[in-house]
Amino acid sequence: MTIQKITAKEVAKMVLHNEELCILDVRNESDFKDWKIEGNSVEIINIPYFDLLDDISPALESIPDGKNVIVVCAKEGSSIFVAEQIAEAGRSNVFYLEGGMKSWSEYLEPVRVADLSGGGELYQFVRIGKGCLSYMVISNGEAAIIDTSRMIDQYEQFMQEKGVKLLHTIDTHLHADHISGGRALAQKYGATYLLPPKDATEVTFDYEKLEEGKDIYVGNETIKVQPIYSPGHTIGSTSFIIDNKYLLTGDILFVESIGRPDLAGLAEDWVGDLRETLYSRYKDLSEALIVLPAHFGKGTELGERGLVSGRLGALYKENPGLNIQNEGEFRKIVTENLPPQPNSYQEIRQTNMGKINPNKEEQREMEIGPNRCAVHDK
């Protein structure tokens, strides 16, 4: 019996298309509890590698008969060992995840959001392993990317396939949960890197100021990207209305929850801004806008084809974070009992400010784990 490898891309497609899959995760319990492959159609079992070293039978007993099984570990090594033992015991259709959870954390699936005016297109890049979302606006041979992840080669490949040239990379705020690829990608292509100045007071590099009133255009002026100052997650947080139809909310508003003030120490200061943005600024916008956030938390937020979106009007009705009428209660919910800060968030912020320059492997390590940007985290 031989085992087969499966890539993060193939697993992501199965998850996003709700295909049934059975996963045996052999990492230790605490890593598994912290972060794992999730999806509506995913059946997942955790048996640590060390419990299978001498005897594979606990795995054989747990895997449903006749089903394909994908064995997963942190990097790949132990999953190959376990998969081989399972196959040797006579089971067929045994796979292992190539590159393990590291690859899973780094894969981006481009999901088409819609056509934009004048033949333009809008794509959402779903980083399914981490819950981060980034966006690419394409029009007339030009592109802008919003909230670029550090895996810039995946955007480069996409731009090449589309035959477009990069004009701008834009960050909705100074990120604390992932390392931005915006600066590196802009540098490589001579594009401009835009960042909200209020979040950039400590940055060590030149950047273009992202400000409300200074609209950005893509594709020979066909697509308008309109910055809306929307503080609360950070003091500089800025949203965008794209092509008068889509509202990119960054980490302020998600489909099923709301953002949290990003740093525990400043939560008290920023909570008023957050309320003002969610209950007043956004309220003044058209209810027909389609909200496209920078994160998703739960599998239930993934819609058709994996697209994460919702009508602003519907979110005002259904999102619990937009329905806390009492200001004191709101203050309490967004400042108390918050989930832990993202892993290595201080180092990630310093990297995004250009103060430290970790190598690729260190950057990977810093980003391992789930994002914890929402108030209502699991």
Ligand SMILES: [Fe+2]
């Ligand atoms: Fe954030």
